[in-house]
Amino acid sequence: MRIVVRSEICSGCETCVSSCPYTAIVMKEGKAFITEYCQLCRACLSVCPEGAIIEVMEEGEGVTVAEPSAYRGVWVFAEQRNGKVASVAFELLGAGRRLADTLGVELSAVLFGSSEESARELIKYGADRVYLAQEPLLERFNDEPYARLLAFLINTHKPEIVLAGATPIGRSFFPRVAAILRAGLTADCTAFDIEPGTGNLLQTRPAFGGNIMATIITPNRRPQMATVRPRVMKRLEPDPSRKGDIIYVKPDNLSSRTKVIDTVKEVSELSVNLQEAEVIVSGGRGLGDAKGFKLLEELAALLGGVVGASRAAVDAGWISYSHQIGQTGKTVCPKLYIACGISGAVQHLVGMQSSDIIVAINKNPEAPIFNVANYGIVGDVYEIVPLLIKKIKELKGL
Amino acid sequence: MNIVVCIKQVPDSAEVRINPETGTLIRDGVPSIINPYDLHAIEAGLQIKEKLGGKVTVITMGPPQAEQALRDALSMGADEAVLLTDRAFAGADTWATAYTLSRAINKIGADIIICGKQAIDGDTAQVGPELAEFLDIPHVAYVRKIDSITEDSIIVERLMEEGYDIVEASLPVLITVVKELNEPRLPSLRGKMAAKKAEIKRLTAKDIEAEESLIGLKGSPTQVKRIFAPELKKEKKMLEGSPEEQVQKLIEELKGLKCQFL
Numbered sequence A: 001m002r003i004v005v006r007s008e009i010c011s012g013c014e015t016c017v018s019s020c021p022y023t024a025i026v027m028k029e030g031k032a033f034i035t036e037y038c039q040l041c042r043a044c045l046s047v048c049p050e051g052a053i054i055e056v057m058e059e060g061e062g063v064t065v066a067e068p069s070a071y072r073g074v075w076v077f078a079e080q081r082n083g084k085v086a087s088v089a090f091e092l093l094g095a096g097r098r099l100a101d102t103l104g105v106e107l108s109a110v111l112f113g114s115s116e117e118s119a120r121e122l123i124k125y126g127a128d129r130v131y132l133a134q135e136p137l138l139e140r141f142n143d144e145p146y147a148r149l150l151a152f153l154i155n156t157h158k159p160e161i162v163l164a165g166a167t168p169i170g171r172s173f174f175p176r177v178a179a180i181l182r183a184g185l186t187a188d189c190t191a192f193d194i195e196p197g198t199g200n201l202l203q204t205r206p207a208f209g210g211n212i213m214a215t216i217i218t219p220n221r222r223p224q225m226a227t228v229r230p231r232v233m234k235r236l237e238p239d240p241s242r243k244g245d246i247i248y249v250k251p252d253n254l255s256s257r258t259k260v261i262d263t264v265k266e267v268s269e270l271s272v273n274l275q276e277a278e279v280i281v282s283g284g285r286g287l288g289d290a291k292g293f294k295l296l297e298e299l300a301a302l303l304g305g306v307v308g309a310s311r312a313a314v315d316a317g318w319i320s321y322s323h324q325i326g327q328t329g330k331t332v333c334p335k336l337y338i339a340c341g342i343s344g345a346v347q348h349l350v351g352m353q354s355s356d357i358i359v360a361i362n363k364n365p366e367a368p369i370f371n372v373a374n375y376g377i378v379g380d381v382y383e384i385v386p387l388l389i390k391k392i393k394e395l396k397g398l
Numbered sequence B: 001m002n003i004v005v006c007i008k009q010v011p012d013s014a015e016v017r018i019n020p021e022t023g024t025l026i027r028d029g030v031p032s033i034i035n036p037y038d039l040h041a042i043e044a045g046l047q048i049k050e051k052l053g054g055k056v057t058v059i060t061m062g063p064p065q066a067e068q069a070l071r072d073a074l075s076m077g078a079d080e081a082v083l084l085t086d087r088a089f090a091g092a093d094t095w096a097t098a099y100t101l102s103r104a105i106n107k108i109g110a111d112i113i114i115c116g117k118q119a120i121d122g123d124t125a126q127v128g129p130e131l132a133e134f135l136d137i138p139h140v141a142y143v144r145k146i147d148s149i150t151e152d153s154i155i156v157e158r159l160m161e162e163g164y165d166i167v168e169a170s171l172p173v174l175i176t177v178v179k180e181l182n183e184p185r186l187p188s189l190r191g192k193m194a195a196k197k198a199e200i201k202r203l204t205a206k207d208i209e210a211e212e213s214l215i216g217l218k219g220s221p222t223q224v225k226r227i228f229a230p231e232l233k234k235e236k237k238m239l240e241g242s243p244e245e246q247v248q249k250l251i252e253e254l255k256g257l258k259c260q261f262l
């Protein structure tokens, strides 16, 4: 495919020039021209008022291999740490179950270096089948044996979709699997759908630092692989009566050219709390200084929650980075999120917008944070928050 | 020591936005820069060379204009630069990008290959590990510290979700690096002068003997179907009145919800 400008139609209005994220459109003799910087992202197609920008297919395109029909079933890679299944695995099962039901196929989980008990847990959370490999070499995460074994299993059983967490583990070894299988891999997805008609997986993910979203497809190759951002997909309620099979995998010839010498834990109490908290009270630049966070801490404590922050507040030195929420901080999903003096930049929103209830307190009624808030209060943090604290204390008889 | 650093020229992502009303991109003169993580990769390469000797080769796959990114890297102190450029490379996804880079690196030869953690436009962090697989060498992703490096092995700290792992790998190896690793140096005046005149080696698909069906758009299993502005939630309720009234309304709303915070 190529994107071209039909110069006979182009009016030279230059609208498309600024629409291109890659600076790939230039003006030549009064007409738009698409340079080699073009990444085929299609952003310009819809902006041209004359409809002069079009895609053209080239010969031999879209006919690549792999009879997609030979591939069936949805798989999730269930990552474990110290034998314990990571929470992202249950989220993947939630997403995978929905896809499998839509396609009318089975959902399988792949578990390396863990126990039968963990495998049973995966069944409770939605798996019809678990492939369990218990080799000692797989107990700690090692890219090569993980990649080789998973690629072998996929080649043998031919699932149509394989998902892993977009965690340091998934993002490190999954690309190797894709390389081995000549499979398409979509990174860090936040939403999935099945395209009616084709049955293709529609994989939606943020790109450009969260400024834009892209829907990616893998039309001609199988399996369709994707990593999934943690804390975005909803897990199912565990059902202890669910039945499923455990299939023991006995790999041979596993080896690794990397060796984990030591694993060092380095999480502050706080950051763990942030991701597990049911209530988060977050502050931004609107607080004006570090003292503002004292106020938020008081409110958070009353609600049994913890304090988060925008990058602007962290950059200002009012609170440590471990509290930062967003694109370059933590992704959180509490029951209640109270944003105080935060404008609601997309990079902040991607880290918190799947919270159940969002309350925004901001003195600017136009602040974008109100677009994602369930309840908005236009007002001064220093007026609203103390009142809130007072009322809650009254309510609790404190 | 043959050190190869992969760099990508990227637009300054912070400035790309989508107008939520019209769905069109808004870009205010995006400059093309070296992917910020790759500056740390270049710095790591230069430090390894300073310690063990050898040379640092920077390589990029991109349009002819990507030459500027290579010159910027040379001005920081890289010794050689390779530009993979060919119309047939256009539209590559991470699979085809990694395959293409692997063909070239096989030609150049490398003991250690350094990539950035991720590019700030595509944001996938996939090219490094895929490249390692194509070269059939081990890799360590998210490296935040190099504890030691010799001719045969390297010991690094790999960032993990709950801390870090200390990982040893045999050479040749590929690492992808995060910003904590180091502080990239600024180009010296002499470096800038030399970079202006330096010869940049250009390689086409034919030069690297790449298989036509595995490069560019044809070689790419994934396709971007559409791009759009991040979605925002629908129902919102503005709580009106005096501050007291607003707070009272909020408390009532929260009390009314299934999950009890109060």
Ligand SMILES: Cc1cc2nc3c(=O)[nH]c(=O)nc-3n(C[C@H](O)[C@H](O)[C@H](O)COP(=O)(O)OP(=O)(O)OC[C@H]3O[C@@H](n4cnc5c(N)ncnc54)[C@H](O)[C@@H]3O)c2cc1C
Residues within 6 Å of the ligand: A209, A283, A284, A285, A286, A287, A309, A310, A311, A312, A313, A324, A325, A326, A327, A328, A329, A330, A340, A341, A342, A343, A344, A345, A346, A347, A348, A351, A361, A362, A363, A364, A367, A379, A380, A381, A382, B014
């Ligand atoms: C690649 C990249 C990654 C990023 N990653 C992150 C990230 O992980 N997390 C993140 O948060 N940001 C991130 N950012 C930054 C982001 O773009 C915004 O700059 C940042 O979120 C703004 O923080 P803020 O809302 O606190 O500050 P501002 O945007 O300055 O907003 C302050 C708000 O406070 C309001 N206000 C002021 N005074 C008061 C008052 N007394 N009472 C009530 N309201 C008041 C104002 O109306 C305003 O809306 C990233 C940016 C980039 C480019």
Ligand SMILES: Cc1cc2nc3c(=O)[nH]c(=O)nc-3n(C[C@H](O)[C@H](O)[C@H](O)COP(=O)(O)OP(=O)(O)OC[C@H]3O[C@@H](n4cnc5c(N)ncnc54)[C@H](O)[C@@H]3O)c2cc1C
Residues within 6 Å of the ligand: A039, A041, A184, A185, A186, A187, A205, A207, A208, A213, A214, A216, B006, B007, B008, B035, B037, B038, B041, B059, B060, B061, B062, B092, B093, B094, B095, B097, B101, B114, B115, B116, B117, B118, B119, B120, B121, B122, B123, B124, B125, B126, B127, B128, B222, B224, B227
């Ligand atoms: C909106 C959008 C979404 C996309 N989503 C996907 C996707 O989900 N899956 C997919 O396979 N492709 C995707 N692509 C295509 C992908 O962005 C390109 O293949 C790109 O060339 C490499 O991927 P990246 O930017 O994510 O790099 P990353 O993998 O994040 O880059 C990591 C490191 O690899 C090295 N590197 C990357 N590219 C080059 C290069 N051209 N030359 C030299 N070194 C390089 C650098 O050291 C860099 O720091 C997408 C493209 C767009 C426009």
